[in-house]
Amino acid sequence: MGNGKSAGLSKLFTTTPWYVPVLFSALVVIYPFFATDYFIDIAFFFGIYALLGLSLNIVLGEVGLFDLGHAGFYAIGAYVTAILNTRYQIPILALLPVSALAAGLFAYLVCSPIIHLKGDYLCIVTIGMGEIVRLALINNPFDLTGGPNGVFGVDFPKLSPNLVIDSSIEYYFLVWAVVGLSILGLISLQHSRIGRAWNCIREDTVAAGATGINVRHYKLLAFVLGAGLAGVAGNIYASKLMCVSPESFTFWESCLMFCIVLIGGMGSIPGVLIGAAFISLFPEIFRPFAMYRMLVFGSVMIVMMMVRPGGFWPRKRGGVAFRSLLEDTGNGNA
Amino acid sequence: MAPLLSMENLVIAYGAREVLKGISLSLDEGEIVTVLGANGAGKSTLLQAVCGLVGIAQGTVTYAGERLNNMKAYEIVLRGISLSPEGRRVFPTHTVEENLMLGAFTRRKHTGEIAAARERVHALFPILKERGRQLAGTLSGGEQQMLAIGRALMSSPRVLLLDEPSLGLAPILVKQIFDIIREINKQGVSILLVEQNAHRALGVAGRGYVLENGRIAAEGPAAELKSDEKIQEAYLGGAALKKRPS
Numbered sequence: 001m002g003n004g005k006s007a008g009l010s011k012l013f014t015t016t017p018w019y020v021p022v023l024f025s026a027l028v029v030i031y032p033f034f035a036t037d038y039f040i041d042i043a044f045f046f047g048i049y050a051l052l053g054l055s056l057n058i059v060l061g062e063v064g065l066f067d068l069g070h071a072g073f074y075a076i077g078a079y080v081t082a083i084l085n086t087r088y089q090i091p092i093l094a095l096l097p098v099s100a101l102a103a104g105l106f107a108y109l110v111c112s113p114i115i116h117l118k119g120d121y122l123c124i125v126t127i128g129m130g131e132i133v134r135l136a137l138i139n140n141p142f143d144l145t146g147g148p149n150g151v152f153g154v155d156f157p158k159l160s161p162n163l164v165i166d167s168s169i170e171y172y173f174l175v176w177a178v179v180g181l182s183i184l185g186l187i188s189l190q191h192s193r194i195g196r197a198w199n200c201i202r203e204d205t206v207a208a209g210a211t212g213i214n215v216r217h218y219k220l221l222a223f224v225l226g227a228g229l230a231g232v233a234g235n236i237y238a239s240k241l242m243c244v245s246p247e248s249f250t251f252w253e254s255c256l257m258f259c260i261v262l263i264g265g266m267g268s269i270p271g272v273l274i275g276a277a278f279i280s281l282f283p284e285i286f287r288p289f290a291m292y293r294m295l296v297f298g299s300v301m302i303v304m305m306m307v308r309p310g311g312f313w314p315r316k317r318g319g320v321a322f323r324s325l326l327e328d329t330g331n332g333n334a
Numbered sequence: 335m336a337p338l339l340s341m342e343n344l345v346i347a348y349g350a351r352e353v354l355k356g357i358s359l360s361l362d363e364g365e366i367v368t369v370l371g372a373n374g375a376g377k378s379t380l381l382q383a384v385c386g387l388v389g390i391a392q393g394t395v396t397y398a399g400e401r402l403n404n405m406k407a408y409e410i411v412l413r414g415i416s417l418s419p420e421g422r423r424v425f426p427t428h429t430v431e432e433n434l435m436l437g438a439f440t441r442r443k444h445t446g447e448i449a450a451a452r453e454r455v456h457a458l459f460p461i462l463k464e465r466g467r468q469l470a471g472t473l474s475g476g477e478q479q480m481l482a483i484g485r486a487l488m489s490s491p492r493v494l495l496l497d498e499p500s501l502g503l504a505p506i507l508v509k510q511i512f513d514i515i516r517e518i519n520k521q522g523v524s525i526l527l528v529e530q531n532a533h534r535a536l537g538v539a540g541r542g543y544v545l546e547n548g549r550i551a552a553e554g555p556a557a558e559l560k561s562d563e564k565i566q567e568a569y570l571g572g573a574a575l576k577k578r579p580s
Contacts, residue, residue, distance in 0.1 A: 200425050207423035209387055212411030212440035
């Protein structure tokens with residue numbers, strides 16, 4: 001029953017060979033010094049998708065709740081940053097926690113009434129939620145969101161008046177620093193009381209309730225934390241692109257996040273990184289065959305589901321195949 | 335003396351279909367009471383209603399002078415009622431030890447109490463101590479049942495609700511489980527036991543109720559129910575009748 005960061009970290013190293021995270025971190029640090037700006041930008045978006053994947057992984061991987069509207073939370077984070085920055089000149093980095101809080105609060109309000117839904121029902125409602133957010137943004141409520149054009153002129157993040165993050169490599173390090181911190185936080189969360197409660201709810205909601213876990217509370221907590229992290233990703237995304245528009249937050253974005261978690265392996269942090277790499281690098285690698293890349297993408301997904309149903313890097317313990325989760329929700333009330 | 339746990343006129347409905355149609359039942363401190371009935375009689379629903387896992391349409395559930403209606407499941411566990419659900423439902427990808435500790439989820443501030451409960455569970459089920467680091471999903475059916483009961487005991491309940499603990503177990507294991515149920519009761523835990531194995535259940539219980547289509551068809555001391563011909567016919571099987579020279 002170890003808790004706290006150190007116990008969680010030592011557990012990571014017992015389930016994953018120690019050199020994997022070390023090599024990966026070293027690669028992340030060295031990479032931009034050998035890459036052109038174009039490739040650094042690709043790695044930046046890899047980082048954004050890693051953050052989004054990690055955030056959805058809390059909801060989908062840890063608790064097993066089907067959330068196909070995660071782009072909505074991402075959009076809230078991005079728009080809160082863009083609006084507050086362009087209207088009130090609040091610095092981007094100060095808005096980082098604000099976007100997380102706003103997205104988390106939104107998730108709390110929206111998910112409270114739907115949290116009791118199971119499996120595919122929750123999935124359908126979250127799809128609706130994500131679409132409503134996008135349509136609301138298009139309709140320019142209170143003249144805030146700029147309608148289909150979005151909000152322009154988002155500032156660069158400034159560490160101090162002289163230390164401005166405005167080049168590709170600096171953005172790259174910003175996003176990967178946030179990814180690194182999130183991973184450390186999520187690992188200790190996985191091995192905490194909260195993480196155990198989440199996994200139990202995923203494995204058997206009835207038994208979890210019967211052992212005294214406040215199921216509703218922990219499900220909501222997962223949504224709020226997941227949305228908060230998506231809000232953080234939205235913040236960085238908004239300042240990198242300098243503008244936000246509704247078309248960045250379509251249903252397709254939610255699908256990509258879902259794929260990231262499924263490809264990598266539900267509940268597995270290394271898996272999320274692999275999934276995010278796949279989703280963000282794949283279109284770039286296959287750019288010359290742009291016409292066929294969705295065909296290849298679809299085939300790869302099908303083959304993967306047949307060959308490795310648990311994902312490329314499933315969680316050693318507590319990992320579940322997507323399929324078993326679907327079956328589980330089928331007789332949820334037995 | 336007022337009973338520790340009692341139900342008055344309990345009605346439970348899934349949508350428009352009433353599963354329990356007005357059940358009154360009581361459990362005194364220190365007792366084992368069994369609820370018998372065929373599939374679909376509403377036995378499991380009854381237990382789930384007590385622990386707040388299904389909503390109550392009408393009637394009341396009272397525990398130690400307090401109404402449990404509409405209380406959340408975790409609040410009920412906190413008050414000392416604990417369920418070992420039907421079909422075991424252990425957490426398969428967690429170790430035996432972790433499953434047990436999850437049973438103590440509501441008692442994290444009481445480390446001394448958790449340690450004592452753990453000792454007690456290990457004493458009742460030595461196999462769980464032996465298999466502590468094994469994944470629960472890899473245990474045999476009987477061991478999983480023991481784990482489910484052990485997990486329910488980890489919250490140090492005053493009332494233990496057992497839902498078909500003999501389901502799918504070999505006869506020798508069934509006997510062992512029922513011996514343990516008696517032992518748990520001796521340690522001061524009141525037990526509400528739902529069973530299809532009427533013969534065994536009436537063997538350990540002091541009193542019993544027979545559920546039929548959501549109503550109580552018969553109730554009384556276990557010995558009386560055991561000798562009741564109608565019940566023998568319905569739940570003990572024809573073989574039991576034939577054996578009796580009458």
